[in-house]
Amino acid sequence: MEWFTDADYWLGRLLFQRGLAALYLVAFLSVADQFRGLIGEDGLLPVPRFLASVRFRRAPSIFRLHYSDRFFAAVVWTGAALSAAMAAGAGDLVPLWASMLMWALLWALYLSIVNVGQTWFAFMWESLLLEAGFLAIFLGNGDTAPPVLVLWLLRWLLFRLEFGAGLIKLRGDPCWRDLTCLRYHHETQPMPGPLSWFFHHLPGPVHRAEAAANHVAQLALPFALLAPQPVASAAAGFVILTQLWLITSGNFAWLNWLTIVLAVPVIGGPATAGALGLPEPPHFGAAPAWYEGMVLAVTATVAVLSYWPIRNLLSRHQVMNASFTPLHLVNTYGAFGSVGRVRDELVIEGTDEPEVTDATVWKEYGFKGKPGDVRRLPRQVAPYHLRLDWLMWFAALSPAYAGPWLPALLLALLDGNPAVLRLLRHNPFPHAPPTFVRARLYRYRFTTWHQLRSTGAWWDRTLLGDYVPAVTKAPMERETGIS
Template sequence: MDWFWFTSSDYWLSRLVFQRALAGVYLVAFLCAALQFRALIGERGMLPVPQYVGRIPFRMAPSVFHWHYSDRFFAGCAWAGAALSAAMIAGAGDAVPLAVSMLMWAVLWALYLSIVNVGQTWYGFGWETLLLETGFLAVFLGNEDTAPPVLILFLLRWLLFRVEFGAGLIKLRGDPCWRDLTCLYYHHETQPMPGPLSWFFHHLPTPLHRVEAAANHVTQLVVPVLLFTPQPVASVAAGLIIVTQLWLVLSGNFSWLNWITIVLALSAVDGSLFVESPAMPAPPLWYGILVIAVTALVVVLSRHPARNLVSRHQAMNRSFDPLHLVNTYGAFGTVGRIRHEIVIEGTDEESVHAGTVWREYEFKGKPGDVRRLPRQYAPYHLRLDWLMWFAALSPAYAYSWFGSFVERLLEGDRDTLRLLRHNPFPDDPPVWLRARLYRYRFTTWPELRSTGAWWHRTYVREFLPPSRLS
């Protein structure tokens, strides 16, 4: 059978870089799971997996943890995923036969799917499903035993198109500030987790903020269409997406969202533009049939995301099947004008009175101490810090977990305290705990010079009154 139309050796370098980079994102994701799960979804976590799988059937959230769960077993799966990811970075997928390489990628996907499907609120982010969808397609991209299949390369571009175009449409249909190009007046200050350069981005000249917003529309609404044009135009389009994503990497902490988008864009670059493509063997028949079947499946499942793109009521970051095979994406359809932060304080005094001395807990990533410059954590994902940002937007986001979080602080739970930067009660847990809502804003240049503070905060109201264990 003639397979000349089916593969393209021009993309062998793109595939190599794509696979190594994707394995790097997998490694970060599994490390996040291994290092944070006990306090979040462990047996004594805020949202325990055993309780969740007890009420959610397997068909709605397929996961190995439906068959068995223990903290030790979860840790084993997460660390196994990290080890396999590291092996794939080192090129293990190219050192084994094609079928074994596909199995290794499938194991990575299945392990992370199992984690996401029991992660509940803590894993309800668009980059989780984006990693799963990308990882599923990577299973069928092949290794050095065959040239990259054109159909899978096309599906990766289709995914990148939905990520970018969907994000562009949700902005145009959402907040008016995207249409009048003023959203970047606020975004760098009010984004979920600012980075070390966010203060400086916020203080860029106003005209440059308008250029940022306009360039965003071009990159997300025009450039993605060019991904389906002949080379080298498609490679140039991918390069523009990569440059835009690197700008976002510098301006804030968005977990691995920007990095997985960069990884997808790398798959659209024609490697023959940089190095001569080697001759590669034609794929075996069974592999070709499997790729065609997977392509047909993705095309059929794409009807819901495609319909969502053209809908007036476009949804952001939604999965249409429990395996997260084909999803819809979008980000920042609404941009906040004011930043609120929840500050948690405790006291070891037996009674609360006007003179009570309260000591403040510090989080690793989210703003707290006004004199502390925000740190760079992405692509590592601080799940608790992100949920605290959502809780500050509305208590409804904290309904399922915040009470359990407070209880564990009052108990001095070690796994929970490991999620924090500073525990003001290193010897014994506090007797009372309270949470207060503050408005945060970046200081001005004169304020920074005179006070050394990157933030200015103003008390707004009580979020949680003084509470203690019963």
């Protein structure tokens, strides 16, 4: 089948595969660094407890066969090593079937982690990485030219990602329709970056232009991605530029980088190659018949599974992020259907005094990414993902988001749990755990230019009240059932 492949997209495929493998590596490394405190045997939401209460069909995972922290670490580091090898080009040094098995193993390992990760792994970029990783299995390697059908499946994924995010905004918060959302977003987003303060203080017309450009990028350009070349390539280039803007203004784990990686294989075709001065494609062999059959089967499967995200896109009750199968194959995406006007933050404090009085001295725990110390410049974290910091932002929005993990976190601090303490930047009780802990709710605002110059503070904060009043170990054990 001569139509089956298109050699003009060879460079886009190569960059996509190397970039995707690099993001797999970031994802595995972030898991390796955090899993013991989050879902390990002594973590906040232990995997064995989760597996005992959830059936296999809801959460397929190799950890159904066996779980221990040591085995989990072995799986994670296997994924990290394989990701590094694929990023270095190992997939092009082996036969096609072997390359496909390597991509499939990466996908299966990360799927196994996500499916036992519970709320810590319920972010849209986890499903996005898995869906892109699944399609990468069938994109081929240096033995054959890129298959056209898989290239179109990647465009369909990028279309759903961008158009879904655009629709949820248009249907959601009215500030998107009157172009005022960006007046608030840079300050109230989950994890501001080092430039977010400056973005927040841009003039009002620039914020309106940001919102308008977002509508163009997410509501109009997705259709241009499906147009003939070179229109599709130009649309992909604009998507890349908008994602770079988002990268500089905030921290969204690997979401923006993966969106860029997905846009890269859209760029191609003779006209685009000539305009950009791209090198000529190398010589490729014919695609094996078994490979063609697998690509056709996968394309048909994605077409069938696309019914649910299409129905969701057309619904007035659009869901923002959802996976319709436990394999995270064809998902629906979206972000910031509503934008907060104010920023509230949870601040956790402890004391080693035997009783709590009005004179008690409380010491604050420091988190790695989320705002705390008002004089600390927000850090650049992405593409790394600080899961606890993100959930703290959600918990400040509503106690419903804190669920079972916030009491477990407070008890872990009272116990001096080393795995959990490693998730934090600063432990004010390095020698012995505190006798009491509490969580307080503060209203955070970016300072003005004058305040920054005079005080050196990036944030101004006002106490709203207690979120969790002072508690000690025994009551927390009774509440959580953990000892």
